[in-house]
Amino acid sequence: MRTFRISIIGFGAVGQGVARAILSKQEYLNKQGIDLRVVGISDSKGFEINEKGIDIDAALLRKKQKGSVALGPGIGLDIIRDVEHDIVVEVTPTNINNGEPGLSNMRAAFGLGKHVVTSNKGPLALHFSELKELAQDNGLFFRYEATVGGAVPIFNLVHEALAGNTVIGIEGILNGTCNYILTRMSDERMPYDLVLKEAQELGFAETDPTYDVEGIDSAIKLVIIANSVFSQAATYKDVDVTGINKITPEALELANKNDYVVKLVCEARNGKLTVAPRLVPKRHPLAVGGTLNVASILTDLAGRITISGKGAGSIETASSIISDILYIVRNSKS
């Protein structure tokens, strides 16, 4: 049995999803000779540390009942620095202004010889090449499948399954909130403001929806794609962004009459990065509805490959994180 010690930095929806997934996959992992041991969990109020392995059930229950996993005061960085372990699962919230606390957590992890698996977009949108080089220089893995497309394995597909292909362009719908709003507006002929309110009540949209509806979230994900797939040194400023807040139900109906749907499409092609509402033919693989995400990758050898799936959600995002953890487990020498 090979034991891998893990810390979960950030215990919101994604962090709890990862904990639940590790718990429910115990038998599956043991059969493969893998023991994933969670030795530290932190949230905004403090942390729990146990080098012999945290009781995940108890931690989840405490979070549910008391609103925090904390058994004592401290921050994630303390766990990364002071607790001996192999993989840091960095799932603190995305901060697009300076990437913190994720950025410091990742820098510290690489400096101390720990692999990083993350869903945190901020540090990758701001300092992708620095973090990638830091990982490489220290012989560590840096895995970030969960940052883009939730459960949809875009980076694995491009870097592993499509290895050898040259990617010509990528188009995708990478924000479930916008896709939900546009789908509802089109299906129900409801105005934008009303659908947004509905989405907020259902928990699909944040109280401050700017980040989603103005295309910022999509643009950040596109930047990560550009850096990872095309090795561009892109930042948010390089993306030409148009949101969905000016779209009218009439426009969607006109599109519908002519066999189109309108989607907020991210596009990386010829070194240009664009996020904008686009006309998508109804029968085109990109025309997915609801909160679904989709990515269409055009390559020289394989042609067009399109994958779609759930772009958000606790367990769905945990799927990408578990997959990244297992990639490290299977490919690391220790």
Place this chain on the structure above:
Amino acid sequence: MIVSMTLELKDIPGQLVLALSPISEFHGNIMSVIHQHDEKTPRGTIPVQIRFEIEHEVLNKLIERLEESGVKVARVGEERLRSTVSVILIGHIVHSDMGDTIDRIDSTGFAEVVDMSLSMPAIDKTSSAYLVINAVGEKELSTALDIMRDVANKKELLMIEPIHMNSVGA
């Protein structure tokens, strides 16, 4: 320009070459030839449909040359606008001079707005329009889109274009 032509050939050997060689002489680019030997016209001739790209100035000379050599030109049609794109505009479309918006495309000579549907829900609300732009070729269509993008930008209209990789291997 793109021309489609129906010719009638005599049912004797060597007639197809006789019909096609003048097109290459006038530097035409033949795009397709449909030659159905078993379908005869009531006159006993064999119809051939040809599609080719040629300079506008030499078309009449070509027709003359074909007729001189005994090839009957039964029909000549010009496919002028063969590339097409749809866009949606949202904003104050009417009050920002809709006529001018369309004119900017039509006045190019190589592209035209061939269809437009407008939806105006209420006086104080923004309008939406669906436009179809045709152009003589892909390059010209792309230029027409650039013009439309510029107009939309200046008139503060949101322009929704189709996805780009649409045509490739979808």
